[in-house]
Amino acid sequence: MKIDCTLYLVTDSTPAILGKSHFEDVVRAAVEGGVTLVQYRDKHSDTGDLIRTAQSLRTICRQHSVPLIINDRVDVALAVDADGVHLGQTDMDIITARQLVGSKMIIGVTVSSLAEAVTAVEAGADYLGIGTVYATPTKEDTKAILGTAGVRDILNGITGLEKVVPTVAIGGINAKNIQRVMFKSQGMRKRLDGVAVVSAIMSAESPKAAARALRWLATESPDFINGGRPNPVKEVDDLLRQANNIIKDLGAKHPLCHNMTNLVVQNFAANVALSIGSSPIMANNGDEAPELARLGGALVINMGSITPEARTNYIRAAQAYNACGQPVLFDPVGAGATKLRRDTAESLMAECYFEVIKGNESELSVLWGEPNTQQKGVDSGISTSSDLDKAALTMKLAAREHSVVVLTGKTDYLSDGTRTYAIKNGSGYLGRITGSGCTLGTTIAACLASHREDKLLATLSGILMYEIAAERATVREDVKGPGTFVPAFIDELANVARLAHESNDSWLDQANVERIGIREPGSP
DSSP: OOOOOSEEEEOOOSHHHHTTSOHHHHHHHHHHHTOOEEEEOOSSSOHHHHHHHHHHHHHHHHHTTOOEEEESOHHHHHHTTOSEEEEOTTSOOHHHHHHHHOSSSEEEEEESSHHHHHHHHHHTOSEEEEOOSSOOTTOSOOOOOOHHHHHHHHHHHHTTSSSOOOEEEESSOOTTTHHHHHHHTOOSSOOOSEEEESHHHHTOSSHHHHHHHHHHHHHSOOGGGOOOOSSOOOSHHHHHHHHHHHHHHHHHHOOEEEEEOOHHHHHHHHHHHHHHTOEEEEOOOGGGHHHHHTTTOEEEEEOOSOOHHHHHHHHHHHHHHHHHTOOEEEEOTTTTTOHHHHHHHHHHHHHOOOSEEEEEHHHHHHHHTOTTOOOBTTBOOOOOOOHHHHHHHHHHHHHHHTSEEEEESSSEEEESSSOEEEEOOOOGGGGGSTTHHHHHHHHHHHHHHHOOSOHHHHHHHHHHHHHHHHHHHHTOTTOOSHHHHHHHHHHHHHHHHHHHHTTOOGGGGGOOEEEOOOOOTTOO
């Protein structure tokens, strides 16, 4: 039997999930709404009740040509002639189950590690349920929370196996995150075949409508991934030829740049945004984000001042922009300084999609998962990494997150996971003023809002505008130190914007960009 795992319903009849709804009615509505596979899971009823309910579900499912899978209980699956059985890691082993159920019955297996996945596939599993993705109250025996990165690691690991099996992710998946889970968990050559949901349907006011919406979300490309070209420009000269037009378009479109940043930086960020031709707003309340996101701009989340309320507002705002398909830039300030900051960065990476992630080496190392990264404040600290190491970190994080990543420093590194570049522009004064990293994010975000076709090109254009303006300010006669640099810098940002408006790309003569030739992650 061919298995369609697009939308896999795992049932739950407990009052906390089902409420006052009738169990069989909920399942019937769900399959009518588009559920492609149903797993009957009940850990508490006795065998007789399990068989009676399973027989009822079998009738419902066969009326809609949807396979019925029984959780754990091979005996119940055989008794009701179900289409399959699903086994956990502590249940009957696959080989014994296959001997009992025969070759035609589907056997699915829950896995939470690559070793478990390989063992299950080689033992004859017909599909894998990978989880737990996010924490969930419906399953108490979760061994580990994988997140999308953990799911992706498993998908990458089973790609080379002789047998190819469908895969679904399970755990905390709902309408708000289903597309993000499927997109961010993509492996190099394999992606999820579907998602498994529990309360998103079983607790829904209208299970049929919920199933229909989830089925649509599972099969449609998410709005937030626009900004990719099938054959992106790679050569530096070709990229630079387009950069001036992107800055020119920015000035013509005046896109909104929504900054969620600390109070120290807000005034500087607003002035930078105005000088480059963007329209700034400083709004740290996530409740405003749904309306602001519909205005077609970009969001900058600068993790400067961390509170529990701030974390909630960041997530709420980013998800609002994700839902509208508008770009979000994440600056994980001081991510390696404290446990609170590490936890906040982890939550944001799990709950949101970021078109651009910008940080110093220490911050990006934390996001990658280096266990011993410790920052002193927001500074990166002394690096012992080679230039190639920094480029590789940038590229592999970009590939894993399906984002553009910028590693800032004396030399900046930029990658979308395929194309990787070193940028050697800027000024020493940028490291001696408050908010230079934050306002670089503002500049990049404004470029992302005005140019949606190639987010790496938009990011590069923003970096060059910002850093070349800093170079131009540094050599002015009126600049005597950091205090006189700031107003001169804002002036030069405006001057670069003016040159671009006049179709004069002479400012790009100062661009110092080099393409880095390193292998893509996962390439042979």
